[in-house]
Amino acid sequence: MDNGLVIKSTGSTIGVQTSDGRSVDCHIKGNLRIAGIRSTNPVAVGDRVSIETQTDGTTWITAIQPRQNYIIRRSTNLSKQSHILAANIDRVALLVTINHPVTSTTFIDRLLATAEAYSVPAMLLFNKVDLLDECEMQQLTELINLYTQLGYPSFAISAKYDDIDSLKHEFIGKTTLLSGNSGVGKSTLLNALFGETMTRTADISRAHDKGMHTTTFSEMYFLPEGGAIIDTPGVKGFGTLDMQKEEVGHYFREIFAQSRQCRYSNCIHCGEPGCAVLPEVGQSIAISRFDSYLSILNDATEEKYR
Numbered sequence: 595m596d597n598g599l600v601i602k603s604t605g606s607t608i609g610v611q612t613s614d615g616r617s618v619d620c621h622i623k624g625n626l627r628i629a630g631i632r633s634t635n636p637v638a639v640g641d642r643v644s645i646e647t648q649t650d651g652t653t654w655i656t657a658i659q660p661r662q663n664y665i666i667r668r669s670t671n672l673s674k675q676s677h678i679l680a681a682n683i684d685r686v687a688l689l690v691t692i693n694h695p696v697t698s699t700t701f702i703d704r705l706l707a708t709a710e711a712y713s714v715p716a717m718l719l720f721n722k723v724d725l726l727d728e729c730e731m732q733q734l735t736e737l738i739n740l741y742t743q744l745g746y747p748s749f750a751i752s753a754k755y756d757d758i759d760s761l762k763h764e765f766i767g768k769t770t771l772l773s774g775n776s777g778v779g780k781s782t783l784l785n786a787l788f789g790e791t792m793t794r795t796a797d798i799s800r801a802h803d804k805g806m807h808t809t810t811f812s813e814m815y816f817l818p819e820g821g822a823i824i825d826t827p828g829v830k831g832f833g834t835l836d837m838q839k840e841e842v843g844h845y846f847r848e849i850f851a852q853s854r855q856c857r858y859s860n861c862i863h864c865g866e867p868g869c870a871v872l873p874e875v876g877q878s879i880a881i882s883r884f885d886s887y888l889s890i891l892n893d894a895t896e897e898k899y900r
């Protein structure tokens with residue numbers, strides 16, 4: 595019997611770092627589920643676990659310690675399957691690209707709303723700014739202003755070419771989940787920050803400007819200065835789950851603030867009388883943010899019928 599930290603999750607085996615610093619590949623018992631969470635991966639990187647080595651030399655995860663928090667996504671909008679990206683994290687760093695590939699604002703806002711729902715602070719890194727034309731640069735400025743005003747620290751970077759040493763302090767001493775679409779440069783950023791060959795990166799397939807899913811499993815990397823970054827495989831969509839319709843607005847800071855003036859406390863801002871949110875859309879509430887809000891509201895409605 596030993597305790598450990600999950601540092602790698604390939605699906606079939608789970609890499610665990612033991613209390614004495616060894617790295618052990620562990621198996622997982624089929625019946626190991628945490629009550630109330632239905633996910634394709636019962637154990638996620640960042641989980642603290644109990645392990646036991648059997649006489650045949652195989653090591654098994656026998657228990658998962660209660661999580662401080664976690665980030666979970668629904669694989670696709672229609673599926674009931676969900677996937678825990680990481681557990682016990684201090685922060686989410688969402689890496690996005692205005693172009694090559696395009697990250698949608700819906701994707702950004704869905705992840706931010708999920709982070710709000712699970713009380714994990716989030717920051718935004720806009721990567722590949724070296725590739726942007728004038729019009730895209732304008733878009734970048736607008737989005738950085740939007741999210742900075744909302745209270746999400748936002749940075750424009752070029753992980754491949756810039757000296758991004760100044761960004762290091764954002765990661766030191768914390769456990770950060772690095773997430774984003776495939777091909778936005780997560781592994782490149784990790785390499786640029788903390789090491790030559792820490793992770794694999796790949797060429798973007800030029801034909802489609804889409805990522806190639808180079809990183810196929812999640813892995814935690816420890817920083818020499820303290821702290822850790824969890825590199826994850828790129829995700830396509832970010833399905834939210836377990837959000838009640840009336841709750842969705844709580845996870846959009848500006849919508850939540852404004853909703854205090856709505857006549858009804860259960861207002862979902864879809865045309866109710868006395869709604870204070872709807873008149874602000876296009877004014878103090880960005881249209882893109884309200885669109886993302888509506889898209890999650892649709893998820894929440896769908897869930898009721900499943």
Ligand SMILES: Nc1nc2c(ncn2[C@@H]2O[C@H](COP(=O)(O)OP(=O)(O)OP(=O)(O)O)[C@@H](O)[C@H]2O)c(=O)[nH]1
Binds near residue numbers: 721725783807
């Ligand atoms: N022009 C430019 N290319 C970049 C930049 N950052 C990363 N890339 C390139 O983008 C491609 C994908 O980078 P990766 O780091 O593999 O992307 P990823 O987000 O880890 O992708 P997955 O592992 O599939 O999720 C590689 O060809 C990188 O060289 C950047 O700042 N500018």
Ligand SMILES: [Mg+2]
Binds near residue numbers: 782808825826
């Ligand atoms: Mg990668």
Ligand SMILES: [Zn+2]
Binds near residue numbers: 864
């Ligand atoms: Zn309202």
